[in-house]
Amino acid sequence: MTRKKLSLTPYLFLAPALLVIATFVLYPIGAVFYYSFTKYNISTPPVWVGLDNYKALLTDKIFWLALQHSFTYLLVTPILIVLCTILAIVVNRKLPGINAFRAVYYIPVISGSIAVGISWRLMLDTNGLLNGLLLSLGVIQSPIQWLAEPSMTLPIAMLLTIWMGLGYYMMIFLAGLQNIPEELYDAAAIDGCNPIQKHWHVSVPGLRPQYVVVGVVSSLAALQVFNEIYILTGGLGGILNSGVTVVFYLWRKAFRLQEAGMASAIAIVLLLITLIFSIVNIRLMERGTEAD
Template sequence: MGKKFMFTPYLFLTPALLVIGVFVLYPIVAVIYYSFTDYSIVTPPIWTGLKNYQQLIHDTVFWQALAHSFIYLLVTPVLIFLCIILAIIVNRKLPGINAFRALYYIPVISGSIAVGISWKLMLDTNGLLNGLLLSLGWIKEPIQWLAEPAYTLPIAMLLTTWMGLGYYMMIFLAGLQNISEDLYDAAVIDGCNAWQKHWHVSVPGLRPQITFVAVISSLAALEVFNEIYILTGGLGGILNSGVTMVFYLWQQAFKYHHAGMASAIAMVLLIITLAFSIANIRLLESGTETES
């Protein structure tokens, strides 16, 4: 009987571990191997050593993609800032407040494809935004929102931010509701006004949520694809203006069938996400230590 008890936990784990083993753990090992090979998917991989990495170093598109992915990380502080304010706004007892929270949540669940296509329709040269700006007289000529390279990345980042508002707002709202009322009362007695109160009580009280959102949203920013794909029609924008790390990975792997090169990009991406997550957690946790 003792022996049987030893086996049981592993039996429970087997189905899930098999799936995760095949679709997560094996791929990590495989990608490491592929990154050192020339692999066109159709023919077997040929070992080429560091060639893919050497090519990447001299690849201007790769450096562009890397830069774009780092620029994209700006959505993280913007989202943290906006969503804490949003959470403070919706954290009050008003009739119908739940309906408003639900309305803010709609972009989150609608899916980036449907949302991206809606935005694309609005931003069309002959679309709603230009119509509004023209009729208000703010512009004389319609602006080519989606064809102008300088706008590609900012528009995609705006879209990502807009889609994330409701999600991160809910996370901060849950955090706010865990903060004791006494702390706010104490802050008022100490002479804090409404906004100082939030700066001195809400923001420190939300530290776990800020860490969580920083990690999750920066991972999402580094892994952005759908927004770019929809807004640029799968082309990456004029002069690669919208090419991010994952978009370039997709192009190399699934458009040009350079699985080896794509794997090398994936390795760089993995190292960046790893470094970033560790840095995020370290940074935000060290903050708590110095304060307490």
């Protein structure tokens, strides 16, 4: 706001960053859109095929399965919201050493999904810790092949995502809780609320802005899940494609099967889903702020 004279200065400041974003974000969107109408294996030039890729997707059973898996994966969002709200309420108290606990809960977040995924794989292995524990407790009689069981692939990956997200979303909710005035809790106590009712009537409504953010961030992350599936299934997508999500299928088509045109069509579908999601979320956000 310093002056109004037309000068090149702002554009020069913006140029380097905009050049990078234009090359690696904006251009790729256009390119993917074009590739989605072509047969393309990356090594030879793309050949125009019109809507063939999209038509093929409509009848592609694995693609529909992948869509179903990706939507199922969205269940992590409500689970994370509930668990992390409770976790934030638990750590939002003044106790000696509370910061150390918060930090410990944050460790899975920064450790990276590869290291975490391999750790989990070691524990869930047929000869892993979990079977050892269950056997010694007498819960099971013979080891369960957790990672080879198709119906377990997606739930285990989701569990891993939830476990890695706990600390992250907890911190976001904690920041929200610390903005809620203490008087509201006092007023609730005077009105005869027990501790649980107090949180239900004060903390939960007070965290509305955080619910929107966490809802958006965690559901976009769920739609884009890849690393967990990759590690748990050794890059194969699980027996009978039991762990194949939209992004995993995109990756397999583009970089394993050299079908970049088809992968681009999947990418466009993913983009549309993401856009619809974002619009719904923004609407919710607007409604949320109006209500405030």
